[in-house]
Amino acid sequence: MPLLETRDLTVTFGGLNANNHINIQVERGSFVGLIGPNGAGKTTFIDALTGFVPTSTGVALFEGKDLLEMRPHKRARAGLSRTFQSLELFDDLTVEDNLLVAAHRPEWYSFLYDFVAPSRATGVDDQVAWALDVLDLTEFRTAHPSDLSHGQRKLVGVARALAAQPQLVLLDEPAAGLDTTESHVLGGRLRSFLDHDITVFLIDHDMGLVLNVCDYIYVLDFGKIIAAGTPDEIRVHPAVIQAYLGEQATELQETGAKEAHGADEANR
Numbered sequence: 001m002p003l004l005e006t007r008d009l010t011v012t013f014g015g016l017n018a019n020n021h022i023n024i025q026v027e028r029g030s031f032v033g034l035i036g037p038n039g040a041g042k043t044t045f046i047d048a049l050t051g052f053v054p055t056s057t058g059v060a061l062f063e064g065k066d067l068l069e070m071r072p073h074k075r076a077r078a079g080l081s082r083t084f085q086s087l088e089l090f091d092d093l094t095v096e097d098n099l100l101v102a103a104h105r106p107e108w109y110s111f112l113y114d115f116v117a118p119s120r121a122t123g124v125d126d127q128v129a130w131a132l133d134v135l136d137l138t139e140f141r142t143a144h145p146s147d148l149s150h151g152q153r154k155l156v157g158v159a160r161a162l163a164a165q166p167q168l169v170l171l172d173e174p175a176a177g178l179d180t181t182e183s184h185v186l187g188g189r190l191r192s193f194l195d196h197d198i199t200v201f202l203i204d205h206d207m208g209l210v211l212n213v214c215d216y217i218y219v220l221d222f223g224k225i226i227a228a229g230t231p232d233e234i235r236v237h238p239a240v241i242q243a244y245l246g247e248q249a250t251e252l253q254e255t256g257a258k259e260a261h262g263a264d265e266a267n268r
């Protein structure tokens with residue numbers, strides 16, 4: 001059973017189908033991408049999965065359970081975590097406190113744990129320390145978001161999603177505004193999530209990162225999935241080249257050509 005599956009998931013704003021019968025599957029332990037131009041409906045898809053916008057029709061299953069029946073905080077508690085395109089960090093809190101806020105998943109019975117397992121409180125601190133470590137942010141623990149570069153703030157946003165120790169993390173354009181080197185470093189850190197049993201669903205409008213780090217990619221255009229496949233399949237997919245005609249299409253072909261060339265060299 002896939003960890004996450006949608007069947008004909010549809011979100012309508014006024015007359016517009018921002019998500020139009022979306023079918024995706026994310027296997028546990030995989031790194032799946034969703035790319036599409038601005039306005040394609042990527043953020044809407046994450047919003048629908050996490051309960052920030054209502055769906056009009058369709059099904060979303062998380063571990064086989066009906067996600068759409070659950071209120072947003074229940075989805076988070078079930079192990080679905082997300083980042084926000086607009087970051088939404090708390091500027092008056094330290095980096096560490098920004099993560100602590102997200103790491104707490106209080107339940108009505110949580111006081112019982114304090115009786116039977118008093119170490120649980122430190123468990124939350126451990127989760128935060130771990131998330132900071134995975135994203136190489138430990139040195140910025142006591143800094144405030146305003147002390148950090150844009151790239152570092154993006155990482156804090158990702159670390160915050162990680163601090164809840166989700167089963168699946170949905171990342172909304174974590175590389176936006178990063179330069180090529182920063183984006184490459186981020187890609188490596190994101191791949192390392194798999195070593196911690198965290199499945200990754202990465203959204204971006206830029207092909208570069210997605211083609212480099214994902215095992216499987218869905219391509220969204222005008223609310224519809226127009227292609228799905230491995231990075232090698234996506235690179236040469238006619239519908240994708242069509243949707244990305246222009247600058248990114250050239251980049252796409254160049255990346256493909258470079259790698260094919262690299263492979264030839266390696267085969268010699």
Ligand SMILES: Nc1ncnc2c1ncn2[C@@H]1O[C@H](COP(=O)(O)OP(=O)(O)O)[C@@H](O)[C@H]1O
Pocket residue numbers: 013014016018036037038039040041042043044045
């Ligand atoms: N809350 C909303 N109300 C009305 N229209 C919206 C809303 N959110 C997004 N849209 C529209 O839905 C489409 C998809 O938007 P979005 O999901 O943000 O795209 P992406 O993240 O791929 O750039 C756009 O046409 C956008 O204007």
Ligand SMILES: [Mg+2]
Pocket residue numbers: 042043044085
């Ligand atoms: Mg978006």
